[in-house]
Amino acid sequence: MKTCPCVHAARAARWRWRTTGRSAANVCCTPPLWAGALALGDYRFPNDQFILRMKFGAEPALGRWFGDLLGARWVQGDMPLPDHILPIPLSRxxxxxxxxxxxxxMARRIAATLNRPGDAYALQRLRHSAAQSSLPLHARSRNIRGAYACDTRWDGQTLLLVDDVMTSGATLHEATRVLLRQGAAAVWVAIALRTPRDSTP
Known part of the structure; x- marks a missing residue:
């Protein structure tokens, strides 16, 4: 499999958002609830083609590939070792x-690299809703509010949330809110690609 251009072109490093509004990072939920995040690169051509193939071309191997890259970057970046690794769930x-x-x-390959447990079902999607990518930025928080639930207690634990793409941050914000409510000490985020700061969703 060819190497994703984002591995070479993007600054795949630890980054945190500051509370400077949408212009800084296209984030509709500022300040974010997560402790920090890691991304491989920006969601723009040609990187976006790998995501489109994975999601709509039925190529799960690309997800595992992204997971291997993220796991390696997590180790190289001396990021905190999570207690559990959870994916953002899909609706049924x-x-x-x-x-x-x-x-x-992605999450299960990161879990294998870090030798930490991954759980595909701890975080649950309660309802189906319009795809976040189909909505304007201002509507995404409302669309995803109350969409997730978790019965597991995470008292004092550090969790790593994994998703493929982040645009507004609304999905990860809502999932993080649920996990913190269940006692997690901190939630970190790992994503394959993020919408660049100079893009408008």
Whole structure:
């Protein structure tokens, strides 16, 4: 498999958002609730083609590939070792449509690299809703609010949330909120690609 251009072109390093509003990072939920995040690169051509192939071309192997890259970067960046690794879950309808959860394909490979447990079901998607990518930025928080639940207690534990792409941050913000409510001491985020700061969703 060819090397993703984002590995060479993007600054794949630890980054945190500052509370400087949308202009800084296209984040609709500022300040974010997560402790910090790692991304391989920006969601722009040609990097975006790998995501599109993975999600809509039924290529789960690309998810595992992204997971291997993220796991290696996590180690190289001396990031905190999480107690558990969780993917952003899909709704039942979306899972049936795609046949797999790209975030879980990534998460389980990160878990293998870090030798930490991964759990595909601890975080649950309660309802199906419009795809976040189909909505304007201001509507995404409302669309995803209350979409996730978790019965597991994470008292004092550090969790790593995994997703394929982050645009507004609304999905990760809502999932992080649920996990913190369940006692997690900190939630970190690992994503394959993020929408660049100079893009408008």
């Amino acid at each position: 309808e979306r899972l049936l449509e795609r046949g797999f959860n790209p975030a879980w394909e």
